[in-house]
Amino acid sequence: MNSSRPIQIAPSILTADFGHLADQIRQAEEGGADVIHLDVMDGIFVPNISFGPLVVRAVREVTRLPLDVHLMIQDPERYLAAFAEAGADNLTVHVEACTHLHRTVQQITELGCRAGVALNPATSVEAVREILPFVDMILVMSVNPGFGAQRFIETSMNKLQRVRRLQEELNPLCALEVDGGIGTHNIADVIRSGANVIVVGSSVFNQEGSIQENLAALRQASRGALWQAV
Ligand SMILES: O=C(CO)[C@H](O)[C@H](O)COP(=O)(O)O
Numbered sequence: 307m308n309s310s311r312p313i314q315i316a317p318s319i320l321t322a323d324f325g326h327l328a329d330q331i332r333q334a335e336e337g338g339a340d341v342i343h344l345d346v347m348d349g350i351f352v353p354n355i356s357f358g359p360l361v362v363r364a365v366r367e368v369t370r371l372p373l374d375v376h377l378m379i380q381d382p383e384r385y386l387a388a389f390a391e392a393g394a395d396n397l398t399v400h401v402e403a404c405t406h407l408h409r410t411v412q413q414i415t416e417l418g419c420r421a422g423v424a425l426n427p428a429t430s431v432e433a434v435r436e437i438l439p440f441v442d443m444i445l446v447m448s449v450n451p452g453f454g455a456q457r458f459i460e461t462s463m464n465k466l467q468r469v470r471r472l473q474e475e476l477n478p479l480c481a482l483e484v485d486g487g488i489g490t491h492n493i494a495d496v497i498r499s500g501a502n503v504i505v506v507g508s509s510v511f512n513q514e515g516s517i518q519e520n521l522a523a524l525r526q527a528s529r530g531a532l533w534q535a536v
Contacts, residue, residue, distance in 0.1 A: 310532065310533075311481065311482075311502040311533075312502065313497060313502050313503075313504065313528060313531075314340035314341050314481075314502065314503045314504070315338070315339055315340050315341075315504050315506060315521065315524060315525065315528075316339070316340065316341040316342070316343040316374055316483070316503055316504060316505045316506070317334045317339045317342060317343060317505075317506055317507070317510045317511070317517075317521070318343040318344075318345055318454065318485070318505050318506065318507035318510075319331070319342065319343070319344055319345075319365070319511075320345045320356060320454045320507050321454040321455060321507040321508045321510075321511040321512050322511045323511070327361075327364070327365070327368075328364075328368045330511065330517060331365060331368050331369050332368065332369075333516065333517035333518055334510065334517055334521065335369055335371055336518055337510075337516075337517050337518035337519075337520070337521035337522065338518075338521055338522070338525060339371060339521060340371070340372075341371055341372045341373075341374045341396075341503065342365060342369060342371050342372070342373055342374065343374045343376060343485070343505045343507075344357075344361070344362055344365065344373060344374065344375045344376065344394075345376050345378060345451075346358060346362075346375060346376065346377050346378060346379060346389070347378045347379070347451075347452060348378065348379035348380060350379070350380045351378050351379050351380040351400065351402075351403050351451075352378045352451045352452035353452050354452045354453055358385070358388075359385070359388040359389050359391070359392035360392070362375060362389055362392040362393055362394055363392040363393055365393075366392060366393030372395040372396065373393055373394050373395050373396070374394075374395065374396040374398070374422075374483075374503075375389050375394040375396060375397050375398065376398045376422075376424065376445065376485070376505075377389070377397060377398060377399050377400070377403075378400065378403075378424075378451045378452070379403065380403050381403065381404070381405070382397075382399045382400075382403060382404065382410065383404070383406075383409070383410045383413055386410070386413050386414055386417055386419075387417060390414075390417035390418065390419050394419055395419060395420060396419060396420040396421075396422055396442070396443065397414045397417075397419045397420075397421065397422065398421075398422030398423065398424050398443065398445050398483075399411075399414070399422070399423060399424065400423075400424045400425075400426065400451075401423055401424065401425055401429060401433045401434060401437070402426055402429060407423065407437055408436075408437060408440065411423065411437060411440050411441055412440075415440075420442040420443065421440070421441045421442050421443070422441060422442060422443035422444070422445055422481075422483065423437055423441050423443075423444055423445070424444075424445035424446075424447060424451075424485075425444070425445070425446055425447060425465075425469075426447050426450065426451065427447055427448070427449070427450055427459050427461075427462065427465075431465060431468045431469050431472060434469070434472070435472060435476070438472060438473065438476040438477045438480065439476055439477050441477070441480060442479075442480060442481060443480060443481040443482070443483055443503065444469055444473065444480060444481075444482055444483070445483040445484070445485055446462060446465055446466055446469055446482070446483070446484050446485070446501070447462075447485055447486055448462035448484050448485060448486040448487055448488070448496075449485075449486030449487050451485075451486075454507040454508050454512075455507070455508040455512060456486060456487055457487050458486060458487030458488060458492055459486075459487070462484065462486075462496075462499075463495060463496070463499045464499075466482065466484060466496060466499035466500045466501050467499050467500055467535070467536055469482060469500065470482055470499070470500025470501075470533060470535070471500075471535065473500075474535075481502055481503050482500055482501050482502055482503065483501065483502075483503035483504075483505060484496045484501040484503070484504060484505065485505035486505070488504055488505065488506050488509065489506070489508075489509035489524070490509065490523050490524055490526075490527040491527075493506075493524055493527050493528045493531075494527055494528055494530075494531035495531075497528055497531035497532065497533065498531050498532065498533060498534045499533070499534075500533045500535075502533075504524075504528070506521075506524055509524065510524070
């Protein structure tokens with residue numbers, strides 16, 4: 307029970323310099339980013355507003371990397387087609403924001419996107435048991451969603467372990483993403499706890515070094531880490 311999955315580093319543009327977004331994405335790509343993560347916030351599901359399909363389309367035009375769109379919005383089924391048309395590859399919705407989660411996941415798949423389901427820190431792992439066989443990715447939020455540069459909630463390590471074990475049982479090919487408060491100090495630990503898609507915001511865009519240097523430091527800190535089932 308220890309399937310190995312490729313580790314993907316996914317810079318979140320939430321903390322990027324939006325005045326120079328195309329350049330920041332180019333630097334992330336040159337620095338070896340595997341995925342670009344885009345945080346969509348509606349001011350209702352989370353206490354912040356970010357951007358919508360127009361920005362996703364603009365990012366699509368400047369990179370060939372997969373676009374991983376995290377919808378922190380209430381009733382996301384209203385906007386799935388708009389984000390798919392804008393160029394999203396993955397669409398992740400929150401279990402807490404969907405009344406008919408199975409239907410929403412089906413809609414994402416029918417639009418030709420990979421389907422992800424996210425869990426807030428206070429939501430039980432059991433909330434994804436029934437949907438797990440139908441999705442491509444589970445996202446464990448390791449901060450309360452809404453803002454970048456928050457402190458990692460330590461109990462997320464144990465939660466990642468429990469989600470990963472459930473995945474191994476019900477959908478071994480499903481990816482496990484973690485988002486919030488991750489840097490060189492804890493990237494190896496989230497991988498050892500089971501995550502294989504690692505969202506990094508302020509540790510890439512808000513540090514002293516260049517975006518390329520920061521990504522290289524994260525890659526170096528993650529080297530050799532493997533899930534260790536406990
Ligand atoms: O989803 C998010 C906030 O809701 C961000 O992607 C996340 O917080 C990443 O930023 P940082 O690495 O700075 O914590």
